[in-house]
Amino acid sequence: xxxxxxxxxxxxxxxxxxxxxxxxxxxxxxxxxxxxxxxxxxxxxxxxxxxxxxxxxxxxxxxxxxxxxxxxxxxxxxxxxxxxxxxxxxxxxxxxxxxxxxxxxxxxxxxxxxxxxxxxxxxxxxxxxxxxxxxxxxxxxxxxxxxxxxxxxxxxxxxxxxxxxxxxxxxxxxxxxxxxxxxxxxxxxxxxxxxxxxxxxxxxxxxxxxxxxxxxxxxxxxxxxxxxxxxxxxxxxxxxxxxxxxxxxxxxxxxxxxxxxxxxxxxxxxxxxxxxxxxxxxxxxxxxxxxxxxxxxxxxxxxxxxxxxxxxxxxxxxxxxxxxxxxxxxxxxxxxxxxxxxxxxxxxxxxxxxxxxxxxxxxxxxxxxxxxxxxxxxxxxxxxxxxxxxxxxxxxxxxxxxxxxxxxxxxxxxxxxxxxxxxxxxxxxxxxxxxxxxxxxxxxxxxxxxxxxxxxxxxxxxxxxxxxxxxxxxxxxxxxxxxxxxxxxxxxxxxxxxxxxxxxxxxxxxxxxxxxxxxxxxxx
Numbered sequence: 001x002x003x004x005x006x007x008x009x010x011x012x013x014x015x016x017x018x019x020x021x022x023x024x025x026x027x028x029x030x031x032x033x034x035x036x037x038x039x040x041x042x043x044x045x046x047x048x049x050x051x052x053x054x055x056x057x058x059x060x061x062x063x064x065x066x067x068x069x070x071x072x073x074x075x076x077x078x079x080x081x082x083x084x085x086x087x088x089x090x091x092x093x094x095x096x097x098x099x100x101x102x103x104x105x106x107x108x109x110x111x112x113x114x115x116x117x118x119x120x121x122x123x124x125x126x127x128x129x130x131x132x133x134x135x136x137x138x139x140x141x142x143x144x145x146x147x148x149x150x151x152x153x154x155x156x157x158x159x160x161x162x163x164x165x166x167x168x169x170x171x172x173x174x175x176x177x178x179x180x181x182x183x184x185x186x187x188x189x190x191x192x193x194x195x196x197x198x199x200x201x202x203x204x205x206x207x208x209x210x211x212x213x214x215x216x217x218x219x220x221x222x223x224x225x226x227x228x229x230x231x232x233x234x235x236x237x238x239x240x241x242x243x244x245x246x247x248x249x250x251x252x253x254x255x256x257x258x259x260x261x262x263x264x265x266x267x268x269x270x271x272x273x274x275x276x277x278x279x280x281x282x283x284x285x286x287x288x289x290x291x292x293x294x295x296x297x298x299x300x301x302x303x304x305x306x307x308x309x310x311x312x313x314x315x316x317x318x319x320x321x322x323x324x325x326x327x328x329x330x331x332x333x334x335x336x337x338x339x340x341x342x343x344x345x346x347x348x349x350x351x352x353x354x355x356x357x358x359x360x361x362x363x364x365x366x367x368x369x370x371x372x373x374x375x376x377x378x379x380x381x382x383x384x385x386x387x388x389x390x391x392x393x394x395x396x397x398x399x400x401x402x403x404x405x406x407x408x409x410x411x412x413x414x415x416x417x418x419x420x421x422x423x424x425x426x427x428x429x430x431x432x433x434x435x436x437x438x439x440x441x442x443x444x445x446x447x448x449x450x451x452x453x454x455x456x457x458x459x460x461x462x463x464x465x466x467x468x469x470x471x472x473x474x475x476x477x478x479x480x481x482x483x484x485x486x487x488x489x490x491x492x493x494x495x496x497x498x499x500x501x502x503x504x505x506x507x508x509x510x511x512x513x514x515x516x517x518x519x520x521x522x523x524x
Contacts (some may be wrong), residue, residue, distance in 0.1 A: 114349020
């Protein structure tokens, strides 16, 4: 509430808050009442230990539909359970699938970001856009910026507001368009980013509850997300033009247009070198993926026995390839532009990317214990068997079932902003449950990512939400959380509708969501 509104309320002149305002205030209070995600995972790990003892005492069990064997809970509160938790704490952490993949990918992204490549590339993309395509390019650039973690939030969002003001348009509309792409389109992209291996690792861990040999590739959702990029960019553009800008009206603030810095000669030279290095690397990767019969010496990253690409070093090495591409392009840019003059500066860029993950590693320690305890206790499999039986008896077809899952994911995102934290909790329950009904982990992950992305932009729990409020207050000093939520709510509604329709179309035509990622698997 602004000071003026506070004074009005004191005088008894303020209008009572509407239903939407009361709902948003309640959501904000609930979200603020939640503990830190690390504390939340530690508490849930303890809860699993207690639940395993209770389930063992009650004699809860299930019949595995695949093997016909009786699955009984393992009491972690016993002496053997205590020994297992004590001796497994370190290996639970170091062996947690998402940890290594995220660290390796971020090292490569850190080199590219530290050199200035990502910043220069985004500025070039936005400034070179034709005036009539300005909004589309900003939303599109926001989606692409997800590859490099927080760059879109701290660079593109404020720059887009200034670009809109320079074009004679309301700056908050430009800010909203960029924020919609960066955060609302978080799970769409033309490139693989750090979130892809992170979620895939969590999905694979959860799938092992039912099938210990199941693997989920970092590229598991690539086909779906590639198409989503253009669809979400178009929807964000339409909402900006037809809903957000008319609602905001003309800008009447005191801020005057600022000149957006163009690229310097060294930056342009760096981009040319980075493009050339990436093109050479892309050619080598294409050569490595082609069948050996097409081009002599090709196919050296395909499976050496079967010649298959889906289950090959190429696909299983996606994370390492993200590192190599980021490092190659970043060093080429840095050397040509002069931002990297020694190997120490390259290492500094990598180290800086690790600093941003310090809190993540703390969170992962507790998340890893929770996931391990959940698997050891057999509670995940027991819940999955009984939950799948309940869903099967409901008679819901795939499209309504997955749309319902999208909505559940979106609602949870309002009170818990971290995509990985939510998925670490949800995946061990929902993936085994839906696998037993014949749904693939890759498809379940797609549905989760839709729900998680669409409500990011209206969730006060989202990591960068406070930063966005600060950006908006520059252009409107009276703005607060409610202003941002009210501005972004139309994007949430549009993205939810567009993305769920795309999911329904995808299911109708039976298209794979990624390389080697079917929609359905044989139910046990």
